[in-house]
């Protein structure tokens with residue numbers, strides 16, 4: 001066993017001893033629920049439990065590329081609610097920025113499309129947006145990019161944008177990875193950072209969607225993995241150096257920041 005104990009204070013000691021120089025962070029929708037963005041799978045509050053009004057064949061169809069081709073409206077109903085701009089990063093996002101400032105962040109792999117990592121100040125070259133984001137958009141047929149201004153207007157009005165090339169006229173979709181689509185090429189290219197990591201933090205994800213869900217298992221034996229989540233997920237907890245911090249992630253992260261003596265700096269960074 002690498003850690004003195006399977007506790008956050010042992011993780012803090014490991015960091016303070018200079019043993020964690022390349023930290024990889026893996027995030028999902030749970031890191032943003034405190035910002036007011038629902039996650040997908042939490043019973044009752046998750047998006048998938050609240051899509052009945054959209055009359056989908058099944059909840060995940062709203063992010064399914066073949067369904068979108070036939071029926072893009074439900075996605076645009078959702079896009080209007082989720083569109084970046086009105087949400088603020090959480091204290092857990094700020095902690096990732098703090099890791100970067102201290103030169104300890106190797107990479108952040110996120111499944112989220114809310115762009116809150118960038119907003120929190122995590123350097124762009126450290127972020128791998130595994131499921132894309134709302135930052136850009138294009139035609140699903142000819143792949144021509146579509147401009148930001150008209151995109152925002154369409155989303156705000158709940159209208160489906162169409163390709164600006166009139167001979168094409170295809171549907172425009174944000175560069176979010178839908179079910180049935182490939183992940184961005186930098187996802188595959190960045191995987192080796194996991195086997196080089198000396199600490200992996202997993203925050204707010206159910207680890208149910210592959211290939212992202214396999215990322216924690218690329219950690220080398222003897223390198224600690226810490227889960228900040230409401231529930232135990234994936235293989236987290238099965239390794240000798242796994243630490244489970246079950247509860248809301250902002251509380252867990254604050255606890256770790258206290259153990260590190262970084263709490264004040266964290267709160268300052270977060271409140272700006």
Ligand code: OAD
Pocket residue numbers: 027028029030031033034039040041042046060063111112131177178179203204205206207208209228229230231233247248249250
């Ligand atoms: P899920 O909704 O599947 O899982 C969110 C996880 O975060 C659950 O385990 C919750 O218990 C936990 N959680 C919620 N709020 C929390 C909080 N405040 N503190 C700690 N934990 C909390 O979301 P993802 O794992 O991100 O794909 O889902 C993966 C992918 O499935 C998404 O990227 C999306 C979806 O279909 C696409 O859109 C392509």
